[in-house]
Amino acid sequence: MDFKGEIADKAAKITKKIELYLPKEEGFQKTIFSAMNYSVIVGGKRIRPMLMKAVYDMFEGTSEAIYPFMAAIEFIHTYSLVHDDLPAMDNDEYRRGQKTTHAKFGEAMGVLAGDALLNYAYEIALKAFEVDSSNKDAIIKALKVLTQKSGVYGMVGGQVVDVESEKTSNSVITREKLDFIYRLKTGALIEASMMIGAILANASDKDVDYIEKIASKVGLAFQIQDDILDVVSTFEELGKPIGSDEKNNKETYVTFEGIDKSKEDVQSITNEAIDLLHSFNKNDKFLEDLFVYLVYRNK
Template structure:
């Protein structure tokens, strides 16, 4: 997609897809009721704060590669975005990055207090699995693939995935980190949920085991490239463009690809990983021009 018309068409499609994902999130959010209704309000504030909705979108577009017809996709799309959102809510807390703004507005703990910020994150994580389990009711005949998808969701969000990456990241903050440790952080903290998105889309779409493994590698390359691009933007962009503070890595004394290799080498690594991902994508049976452009955009975004 090189022409302006193609780029505009992609952006138009993306806007439409984001709106449909927003509708799914609204559908699965809990209703505010009971003495604990403040937590439902805080969950909604966090989940509906905007964003590109990349993970549920990647899940849906990978699913479409296989002409999938499963109705179980929708609760998994909502569940994954809840997990991603809870991680951001906890990431912003004073004990972690201590950020006041996310996506251009006050973070959850600033609005609701640190105690409710912690609980809102907890609630989103727990409710994500409540939501995903609804797939068994929606499509009981697909129980085997739903079970496999749940296993992926749990592993990639947990100690062998995102949480594990966050643990290493927090433990190593303030220290110079070797490249192999930094790569591990990026693979787990950032790439794991992207892997979950694309793998679940492939599993529910009926992909072979071999294809699911290829999809996992594509997502790993894209996820690491996405995080390196984040490092670059933290140095080169502005708070107004990103909707969150810049130079936060420097403030928190974090080793990044930029501090380790410099901006030029970091950009080359983004390009290499992006090319690897697209090469693998072309080995899959289906074709999805939107997905290919989306993967490229993730690696080369400016915000």
């Protein structure tokens, strides 16, 4: 099996694990359960839980407490997409080749499914205490990272500035602001994923800080690649409307640096992350391959 096959295989296994945490579609509130499950199951590369697990494995973590957190980070990522697609935000009808949640279930359910997934993520993450009651301090630390990186000082903060920059016509976005958006909007959840993998494997605080630094580079490379794909992909490859950044008058890394420099930077930033990774002197082969894969992905 080639690496792409290996990734697909891992993603499928992660999806199966995550599905165990999804709600049963029954009772009066059945619609919201369906909308939540649809949003999570419909696609996704499971990159965040995959990164989390890969770091966890590199630090030789063994407890099952990692699984609720893998589900939680995917739920948080999913909720952010569901709300991002809303008419009041990016107004996208398709994602990953499928109807977005609000396009399928209506706008009110789009709002509520996002709310439900965000809250549910924390309900599930707290199950880690039941799964492994011997490691409370690490779980508490992981919860702190998860909440901080997902909120106003993390992902949501990045989204806010992103939305504001789009909506304000004639706004001149500075490079500093763009970096801020990238670091928070995409970077923060990648950082949380990898940090939580390290924390739950009881890595030292110093190592967790180091992982945060590596993750920040991976997140940046990943986001630049996203901008590149928005310019060069076809609808079929990407499964969502291309050129949506241009449509929304959006300044991106590509509009600042040009397509060639952007491609170079994705590679050099990824290489920096890999060099840092090697300094742990651990079995990091899968993580390294995964970083490279994120660079060469075409959707």
